[in-house]
Amino acid sequence: MKPSLNFGTLFGTLLLAAILPGAAQAQHASARAQTHGCHLPGVEDALRCLKLPVPLDPARPGAAHPGQTIQLHVTIAPALREGARPDPLFVLAGGPGEAGSEVLPILNTAMRRVRPTRDIVFIDQRGTGLSGKLECESGLDEDSSLSDDEIDAALVRCIRASKAPFAAYTTANAARDIEQVRRALGYGKINLWGGSYGTRLGQAYARAYPGNVRTLILDAVAAPDQVIPAGGRDSQAALDKLFGQCDADPACRKAYPGLRAEFDGLVAKVGKGLTISLPDPRTARQVDVKMTGARLLGTVHGMLYSPADARRLPFLVHSAAQGRWQPFVARRNLGADSTPEGSSATLLYLAVICAEDMPRFTPALIASDDAPLTRDFARRLPGLCRAMNVPAVALPAPTTIEAPVLLLSGALDPVTAPHRAASAAQYMAHAQLLSAPNVGHGVSQLGCAPRLLRAFLDHPERKVDGSCLNEIPAPTFQLGSAGPQP
Structure with missing residues (x-):
């Protein structure tokens, strides 16, 4: 929320x-x-x-x-x-x-x-x-x-x-x-x-x-x-713009040629239920993280608020699609690391x-x-x-x-x-x-x-x-x- x-x-x-x-x-x-x-x-x-x-x-x-x-x-x-x-x-x-x-x-x-x-x-x-x-x-x-x-x-x-x-x-x-x-x-x-x-x-x-x-x-x-x-259409338009900008940038396109497909694959995988075992980005202790749709998509949505943050998304999506979830989870944790x-x-x-x-x-x-x-x-x-x-x-x-x-x-x-x-x-x-x-x-x-x-x-x-x-x-x-x- x-x-x-x-x-x-x-x-x-x-x-x-x-x-x-x-x-x-x-x-x-x-x-x-x-x-x-x-x-x-x-x-x-x-x-x-x-x-x-x-x-x-x-x-x-x-x-x-x-x-x-x-x-x-x-x-x-x-x-x-x-x-x-x-x-x-x-x-x-x-x-x-x-x-x-x-x-x-x-x-x-x-x-x-x-x-x-x-x-x-x-x-x-x-x-x-x-x-x-x-x-x-x-x-x-x-x-x-x-x-x-x-x-x-x-x-x-x-x-x-x-x-x-x-x-x-x-x-x-x-x-x-x-x-x-x-x-x-x-x-x-x-x-x-x-x-x-x-x-x-x-x-x-x-x-x-x-x-x-x-x-x-x-x-x-x-x-x-x-x-x-009711912000679905606007949020999707912002995400589509980001993917389009990556595709128009030669370096980004070269690094992440299958970005849209990787993102769609993550959404489908998380939708079926996904538990990730990884070293906690804060403590380095092994933990199990339930990667839910709300956690995945809420993090992506929040990052789109700031273009500087949004332009980290291709790297995070690609890393997660390759099975390396630590960068994404670390970014997700930023909310919890803020003071109450x-x-x-x-x-x-x-x-x-x-x-x-x-x-x-x-x-x-x-x-x-x-x-x-x-x-x-x-x-x-x-x-x-x-x-x-x-x-x-x-x-x-x-x-x-x-x-x-x-x-x-x-x-x-x-x-x-x-x-x-x-x-x-x-x-x-x-x-x-x-x-x-x-x-x-x-x-x-x-x-x-x-x-x-x-x-x-x-x-x-x-x-x-x-x-x-x-x-x-x-x-x-x-x-x-x-x-x-x-």
């Missing part, structure tokens, strides 16, 4: 404004929302943090009984310059299940041109990160001794053991939480940057609170009518997908979208959603977003391909679409993109020249154990 300006006085507020450039524009907010200095993983800078109580059920905002509020974690990276602009940039992470505090390193990549002149606000969406993360036993999906059915059974036990009211964890409620954060921090109009699922959340906020949005930047765009589990804090909130993911996407994941759509990379997931999801038992959330008819929007897409993206951005733009009055030909899932941190973000935020009425995105090079293929070609 596939993450307190604690000053109570005016003196403290004014002192903060003098010490931290860019905090001055929110002076009036400090008396309303107490924050404190904090350090979080991934960023060396001192930041400001806030714990903001919000209603668990916005239909009952006055509820004060314990358990009827959620403590939202908010991280503020103050602008670096004096006299910063009053409109901050709110960052909405992906997933659903990823937290704002888990993507803080983008301050030094995607946001490096924006931060000098604007506060950047990261919200841990309800049910993620430091906002009451809804998760199961860490590393459950990485236990190579378990079958897919055994993993699902453990997930069902986790779901049933949870006391969380999953129906409260919707995109609409998360959008209301953003508004509570904006009000608590005393900002006027805000800018929104959303990545992947964050683009769905950003669009929901812009439609619910149109008067409070100055601009939106949407990267890896989810269309309003997109059903997240960095893992996505599994139950939050299911709460959103089961309520908002599964009602639209009809048998007809499942049949038309059928493809190997997502087939196992499509098979397993209904049972998990039955255990979640959340009421269906109707898809609202999308209204037109009037604020200027910059939409970024990677042409190699296996989940939010450029046609998704084009579909979303149909409901936007002032949309600019940019596509990067050699990029996968996420553009903002690459090449000239950070400069384009700043240019758009400073002058959203001007046309952004995205031709420089064509200069982001395609990574080289890995042709042997030594790694990618120079």
Whole structure:
């Protein structure tokens, strides 16, 4: 399955404004929302943090009984310059299940041109990160001794053991939480940057609170009518592009002349059940690994998100087809080797997908979208959603977003391909679409993109020249154990 300006006085507020450039524009907010200095993983800078109580059920905002509020974690990276602009940039992470505090390193990549002149606000969406993360036993999906059915059974036990009211964890409620954060921090109009699922959340906020949005930047765009589990055709198109690029590269074609047939052979072999005995890539001890369809195809699908990672796939597929599974298993283990804090909130993911996407994941759509990379997931999801038992959330008819929007897409993206951005733009009055030909899932941190973000935020009425995105090079293929070609 596939993450307190604690000053109570005016003196403290004014002192903060003098010490931290860019905090001055929110002076009036400090008396309303107490924050404190904090350090979080991934960023060396001192930041400001806030714990903001919000209603668990916005239909009952006055509820004060314990358990009827959620403590939202908010991280503020103050602008670096004096006299910063009053409109901050709110960052909405992906997933659903990823937290704002888990993507803080983008301050030094995607946001490096924006931060000098604007506060950047990261919200841990309800049910993620430091906002009451809804998760199961860490590393459950990485236990190579378990079958897919055994993993699902453990997930069902986790779901049933949870006391969380999953129906409260919707995109609409998360959008209301953003508004509570904006009000608590005393900002006027805000800018929104959303990545992947964050683009769905950003669009929901812009439609619910149109008067409070100055601009939106949407990267890896989810269309309003997109059903997240229905990604088979897009993922297959990305895999076909990769195979085609290998075939067009003389060195790759020479190294892996039968790549497509080898991949199809692995899929067939794993489909019949395959247990591999090999030295554990971490410990060198002999272990038995159940290579299931979900493990094989989930790993391939995940690697397609990043072209640099995807171009290792021919080597991994060829090695596995020759009976040498160690490189593939080592790559598979990368997920388990990440820290538990960095893992996505599994139950939050299911709460959103089961309520908002599964009602639209009809048998007809499942049949038309059928493809190997997502087939196992499509098979397993209904049972998990039955255990979640959340009421269906109707898809609202999308209204037109009037604020200027910059939409970024990677042409190699296996989940939010450029046609998704084009579909979303149909409901936007002032949309600019940019596509990067050699990029996968996420553009903002690459090449000239950070400069384009700043240019758009400073002058959203001007046309952004995205031709420089064509200069982001395609990574080289890995042709042997030594790694990618120079």
